[in-house]
Structure formats: C-alpha cells, structure tokens
Amino acid sequence: GAMRHLPYFCRGEVVKGFGRGSKELGIPTANFSEQVVESFPSDISTGIYYGWACVGNGDVHKMVLSIGWNPFYKNIKKSVETHIIHTFKEDFYGEILSIVITGYIRPEKNFDSL
Numbered sequence: 001g002a003m004r005h006l007p008y009f010c011r012g013e014v015v016k017g018f019g020r021g022s023k024e025l026g027i028p029t030a031n032f033s034e035q036v037v038e039s040f041p042s043d044i045s046t047g048i049y050y051g052w053a054c055v056g057n058g059d060v061h062k063m064v065l066s067i068g069w070n071p072f073y074k075n076i077k078k079s080v081e082t083h084i085i086h087t088f089k090e091d092f093y094g095e096i097l098s099i100v101i102t103g104y105i106r107p108e109k110n111f112d113s114l
C-alpha cells in the first residue's frame with residue numbers, strides 16, 4: 001500500500017483545485033490534473049507523504065503531499081496535492097511540478113474544524 005511504490009516520481013501541470021481554503025490554513029497545495037492522478041498506481045494508499053519537489057526549472061525543496069479522496073467528485077476520485085516547504089513570490093498555476101515521493105507519514109484524517 002503505502003511504501004511499496006516508493007520512491008515515486010511524477011511530473012505534471014499545476015491546475016486549479018477546488019478552493020477548499022488550503023491557503024487560509026497557510027498550507028497552499030498545488031494540485032495535479034485528473035490525468036496525472038489517474039496515472040498513479042491504483043492501489044497506492046491514501047494519506048500524507050513527504051519528499052522533494054521543484055517548480056519548472058527552479059530549486060528543489062522539501063514537500064509534503066496528500067493523496068486523498070476528492071469530496072468534489074463525491075469521493076470517487078483521488079486528488080494529489082503538494083505543499084512545498086518554501087515561500088514563493090507568486091502562484092505557479094500552469095507550471096510543471098516535478099516531485100519524488102520518498103516516504104509515508106500517516107493515513108487520511110478527519111478534523112472537527114478548519
């Protein structure tokens with residue numbers, strides 16, 4: 001489930017998510033397109049992972065990644081969202097995000113509040 005596909009390399013365009021307020025929480029998450037998400041192994045565990053990421057030809061930074069069920073699609077489609085541990089001057093929608101997932105932190109969790 002969680003570890004057997006690691007390290008996992010992935011590269012794709014950053015698309016608009018569903019405005020679930022990641023930025024309000026101070027943890028914007030760069031979303032991959034549905035097509036990229038569908039290219040992931042179908043049996044990869046949902047949850048929180050970590051690894052490395054870069055935007056375009058930029059520097060490589062640490063990242064944390066969520067693979068989770070997407071409420072927008074009534075939880076039948078996964079979403080893959082990367083929070084890069086770096087302060088960017090501007091948003092980077094439309095840019096190519098490259099990631100390597102190196103480890104697993106925990107399964108998905110529900111919270112009572114924002």
Ligand code: ADP
Binds near residue numbers: 031082
């Ligand atoms: P959306 O619902 O469109 O994904 P978010 O609130 O999750 O909106 O914000 C994600 C966007 O924020 C990314 O697509 C990217 O353009 C921008 N962004 C800025 N800084 C970061 C960062 N450190 N990590 C991830 N995304 C970031």
Ligand code: MG
Binds near residue numbers: 017022081
């Ligand atoms: Mg997002």
